[in-house]
Amino acid sequence: MLDFPLPAPALADPSAPTLANRLAMRERPAGTPIMRQDWNDLLFLHWPVPVALIQPHLPPRLQVDTYDGMAWLAVVPFRMSKVRTRISPPVPGAREFLELNVRTYVHLDGVPGVWFFSLDATNALAVWAARTFFNLPYLRATMSLDCPSAQLRQFRAERTHPGAPPAQFRATWTLGPPQPAAEPGSLAFFLTERYCLYTSNRARTKLYRGRVAHAPWPLSTAQLLHFESTLLESHGLPTPTEKPLVHAGGPVSVELWPMQRV
Template structure:
């Protein structure tokens, strides 16, 4: 059970990433990526929450990343396609699937990144590979994404992973007008321009960091017409209050490098 006795005073964002460090992570890493893929039909749903609420769920060395003193909790559905390794073309039947993640933002040694509470996916091979080789908490789920019109999206998910807490998700949203590129230092930049991800083993005794490279997100406005979900609650977290900050995103071509222990 997480320790909720931490006070906000103990969570002062010491060692928080500088703006220049955040911008520098846009540069493509050296070396050859392990995977390439495309992300599209994406919806960012972000809620501000007190940092002390999320900090107990993290490995000891990670610190919640904050914007204007608040942590951010997100649910993100999207379509992954053109998935391939650095040495192989896309494999029919395994190169496109739906994903739905619950995430927050963290930093370590001044390097900001994403921490995933869960990543539900429809592809059994992807779930196995991510859990085995990336230490990421992927879970099996049944999902569907429909686009009745160019602007309308309907996403449904039902978690099916053995021994994982049950969870469901349904959302209908419209994609609006394109937005200007996210300016460094803005909330949109903080929430969407993330080029590292963190993971740990189950005991939280080993910590890993991976790099991601892609062009800055092409963002659009979004309007959610219907939303119901138990994803956040499946992690023991309370339902966030208020309306989320919304962005529609994609498509972007993405490269991922191997996870490294830190």
């Protein structure tokens, strides 16, 4: 694992979303969603990092979103199920698969969202469609999720995408009691209440925003029993030696809207 010192928090960003901006994102977007899916068995692993570490990795116009002056990096494994589009019947073999993403938090014009460094997935069709039609950095990987008991989860992943930097991930955790809903303005609210994602074309000359809608995350406590990963390193990002902030989440039923150029 690589390490780095955490500097003093950055000065407040005057363009950062207000709490009212963040709460407004809970509202369901106008129009018709193009896809629906359920997200299950999530594990949120978060680390505070210097803003200067993240900003150079973002396309022009996007700014790092911060909490108490710090940026946040996250690794999030989960299980996707009941995947279906608005206009087509369920595709055999594509209704349920595993996913593992590396992400940070950004904002543009007062709209907070997620920026994905990568989204590894087990489903080849989903990877192709997301890369082709949504400009999302999906990558092929082999993964497994074992649930030996109602509380215990074991997730394994190895990236297999041709030409992509190799990466592995292993985590074992136990689920604890449910937590109260994240209080608006709290760190848990900042990290998990994200109803927008950003992406760009490969040349980074075009920026796109997509909206999702779902109920606020049902969170529970979790204890991380084992963790090893080279995901962040595969993007040239150091992994702190400090233990991550851990939340478990799900399930939620999610609606997705088309990506729009911004």
